[in-house]
Amino acid sequence: MFEKKLRLDALYDFYGKMLTEKQNEIMQYYCIMDYSLGEISELLGISRQAVHDTIKRTEKILENYEEHLSLYRRFSEKQERFEQLNALVEAYEKDFDKKIFESIKTLIKLEID
Amino acid sequence: MFEKKLRLDALYDFYGKMLTEKQNEIMQYYCIMDYSLGEISELLGISRQAVHDTIKRTEKILENYEEHLSLYRRFSEKQERFEQLNALVEAYEKDFDKKIFESIKTLIKLEID
Numbered sequence: 001m002f003e004k005k006l007r008l009d010a011l012y013d014f015y016g017k018m019l020t021e022k023q024n025e026i027m028q029y030y031c032i033m034d035y036s037l038g039e040i041s042e043l044l045g046i047s048r049q050a051v052h053d054t055i056k057r058t059e060k061i062l063e064n065y066e067e068h069l070s071l072y073r074r075f076s077e078k079q080e081r082f083e084q085l086n087a088l089v090e091a092y093e094k095d096f097d098k099k100i101f102e103s104i105k106t107l108i109k110l111e112i113d
Numbered sequence: 114m115f116e117k118k119l120r121l122d123a124l125y126d127f128y129g130k131m132l133t134e135k136q137n138e139i140m141q142y143y144c145i146m147d148y149s150l151g152e153i154s155e156l157l158g159i160s161r162q163a164v165h166d167t168i169k170r171t172e173k174i175l176e177n178y179e180e181h182l183s184l185y186r187r188f189s190e191k192q193e194r195f196e197q198l199n200a201l202v203e204a205y206e207k208d209f210d211k212k213i214f215e216s217i218k219t220l221i222k223l224e225i226d
């Protein structure tokens with residue numbers, strides 16, 4: 001559940017600009033300000049069920065963008081690669097091993113090609 | 114003109130999956146196979162004007178995606194950063210200057226944060 005919310009927050013971060021004003025309003029409360037369905041319902045004067053339905057529908061839209069464009073997946077992979085690169089640079093700094101330096105070079109070159 | 118076509122090719126590469134089948138068909142001929150409007154018109158049995166209009170309309174759709182999601186701009190910037198990183202690594206390999214090594218570390222850390 002927690003993982004699912006984190007994923008939704010991230011997808012909203014990447015694709016929020018593609019949503020309608022109405023969807024955006026609810027998702028801002030839900031994803032950025034972390035309001036509960038009840039709180040959003042009260043704030044906007046609509047039923048809890050309507051809030052729930054909009055979030056579910058918007059989640060599907062965001063997942064559809066991700067399925068086609070993979071912004072979130074690519075971003076996560078990029079983060080991983082840079083963390084790997086960072087670990088290598090730190091290891092190299094410790095004992096200046098030529099092999100480690102070659103790995104750093106290779107990783108960087110892979111990104112350019 | 115040439116620059117504009119290159120940009121369109123790149124945008125199609127990034128956002129092509131978001132287009133309809135019909136738009137995709139024409140854009141594949143135009144962007145990937147580099148056919149002329151006349152050739153596409155002949156192949157699909159539609160007027161040259163219809164091909165032209167579909168490409169123009171699709172270009173607007175692709176630019177709209179780019180305006181909101183910036184995949185192409187982010188990709189270009191990423192490429193630049195890695196080329197910079199690569200140049201630094203090559204410079205460091207030449208004279209093992211500690212300052213250059215620090216720049217490499219900083220650039221990598223910037224990407225992670």
